[in-house]
Amino acid sequence: MIKLQLDKHSPLYSPDFVFGVATSSFQIEGDRHGRADCIWDSFCAQQGKIHDGSNGDRACEHVKHWQHDVDIIASLGVDSYRLSVAWARVINADGSVNQVGLHFYERLVDALTERGISTHITLYHWDLPQYLEDQGGWLNRDTAYRFAEYAAVVVGALGDKVASYSTINEPFCSAYLSYEAGIHAPGPNPVSHDSGNRRKNGRQAAHHLLLAHGLALPRMRELAPQAEHGIVLNFSPCHGASDAAADQAAAATAHDYHNRWYLQPLLQGSYPDLLERLAADERPHIEPGDLTLMCQPLDFLGVNYYTRTTFKATADGWFKDVPPRGDELTTMGWEVYPQGLTEILTKLKKSYPNLPPIYITENGVAYDDIVENNHIHDNNRIDYFQQHLNAIEDCITQGVEIKGYYIWSLMDNFEWAEGYTQRFGIVHIDFDSGERQLKDSAKAWQQLLRSRQQVIAPASSC
Template sequence: MKKITINDRSPLLTSDFVFGVATSSFQIEGDSDGRATCIWDTFCRQTGTIKDNSNGDHACEHVKYWQQDVELIASLGVDAYRLSIAWGRVINEDESINQQGLQFYRKLVQALASRGIKTHVTLYHWDLPQYLEDRGGWLNRETAYRFAEYAEAVAQALGNSVASYATINEPFCSAYLGYEAGIHAPGPQPGNRRKNGRQAAHHILLAHGLALPKLRQHAPQAQHGIVLNFSPCHAASAAEQDKRAAKQAHAYHNLWYLQPLLQGSYPDLLQQLQPEERPEIIDGDMAVIARPIDFLGVNYYTRTTFKGTENGWFKDIPPSGDGLTTMGWEVYPQGLTEILTELTKTYANLPPIYITENGAAYPDPVIDGNIHDPQRIDYFQQHLTAVEQSMQQGVDIRGYFIWSLMDNFEWAEGYTQRFGIVHVDFKTQQRRLKDSAKAWQQLLLERKHKMIATEPC
């Protein structure tokens, strides 16, 4: 079996660098009867939306097997577990608080703490309650205020028992893939698609800003931030049209979500949009969005390549060739160093960073009870090296979370993609450690021994 190794002098070996695993609520929890219906429940019932016509009703049945899963997490030797809270498990359709749902998360956090594992909470990982979507969802400004109320309910319940609260996971995916492209929930919306995407993005960022004071009030000792996904945008050729397209894509897909947080403004690309495509922004909104954050979560998987179009916009070019993951993504670890160093140079007020998701999907067949995934081990090794190189070049990185703890419901891909370091048989719910999980166990055990050996007497 391949190993994951870290240099003895690596900054990743310090005691304050956090190694963790990550999941999200809709992808693993199951127990759909225990929460309000969300937009992904509705989306899954529509014809042709999910690759294998599946849904998240059962997923990994984590609500049922959570105690077993906590033991599984502890066995890996990680410092932390990043989870998301299901909005509909906390707030009922009549907008009352679901105390039973909150109690589930209380018990989960307590169980993790009893094993020395810190909890990093994400409040929104794409599962908007359907009753809010029926009122316009993220196209409706009021949803941002409902999110702040939901965030306060969670912070009142969990408080400082949580190490960090991330308000939103990947607003790009909710706004662009959901409301603009329509390939994620809630799917295509009436009206101008680009306007829908930009308006949803604005309201999601506003929700983040509105929630921050509530979180700080009820969990003053925790860290508070947001999680964004980044992909370096490369030109398909040396042609000026393609280089311009790559810059536009970087502004539209990356900076559109980061620049408002750090500078209180959208990229200049906003002015290239037609007036009817621009979001409605009320005076004071940008100041709310730009409230200081303690950390930035960065999700990274691959790079993207673009070429210019005849109308002066950009079009992505899917990768080809050998070595792609089963998602069709190129393995490009140097892109992580590229994007992090670029952002560090661009924004003097960039907060400390946690790599909150990094991982790859592969076939992972079970052979004689074992799951050999050497490609995934290589993927992690290469990206840990990229993290180390980023830190050596001045990027302030505080932790690294594997995506994902276990195989799960992979959104529009259904159960066709396996990102987990733990294999899940979705018929029996049996969990099996893949070789990558065993490699992490070994690495983290060696790390612990090295840290003990270097501690002063």
């Protein structure tokens, strides 16, 4: 087994730098009967939508095994655990609070606190209640207001016991992959009057997601004034498929459409100029004051990073993604490109000088793990983490303020449209028996964090 290594003078060894692990509710919780249906339940029930025909009914049965999972998190030596709350487990279809579901999260946060582990709560990680989707989902402006009400319930119950709250996880995925591309739940929405206009649907869903963030954040600050409050966006550096001017222009357009479209309204209260290039019937409906509402002060920006993206120009002057090639691809088909993390964050910092402090809220990789003599060897995953830790150091050296790093993921889980075919975890899950087992990567993290503690402890005692 190879080790993870950092120089003892690394900024990542600062006692203020947060190391954590991350999960999301639908991917691990199971216990479908303990909540209302969500859009992923419905999506999984449609033939051909999930790669292996599976669903999230059981997943990792975290609701059943949560105490054991807390023990595992504590054994890793991490500072923090990032989890998401299932909206449909907390709010019933009639708008009442499911006290049993809410109490589950209260017990979980209390248990983590007792073990000295801080909690980062994400309020929305793609699992919209189906009863809201039946009314139009994120194409319905009212959903943004329902989110703000739901957020107030959760933050009102958990308050300052939680170190940090994120409103929305990756609105790009919930808008573009879901309502525009149709490859994630809910897919094309028959309730919408514009169901045939995919680009319009994607832009409108994105607008309502960011509006939901803006509506919820002030109330969240009132209810948990000591906690940090922010949002999580996913970024990829956009590269041209060639040096040709058209391909370079396509990459720039993709950067505006996939990256800046979600960040600029939050930081500047405006959409990129690309909005004006869209046809009139493709633009989102924006009401007066919406962009001001979105532009709330952020204590932090969560950043999820996995790979770069490559684009070529289309005949109509738009962009089309080009599948990655090469030997160093993950089982998701993604290129391992750690330098892209430094590239995109330094680029965004240059474009937006008011970029808030950053937590890397997700970074990880799916590989086929080698099981041998009851051990799970994943040196390639350890190497991936090492490269990205080095990239974070480079970011900090170049002036980007990064306050923490969360491993994706704590455990193998339901990987959305890929079902159970992709394993991102540092803890192996036997999906038949539910057995948990540390992979070599988990053990490498244990060793690194023990070494870090040995560096921090003498300094803190001075």
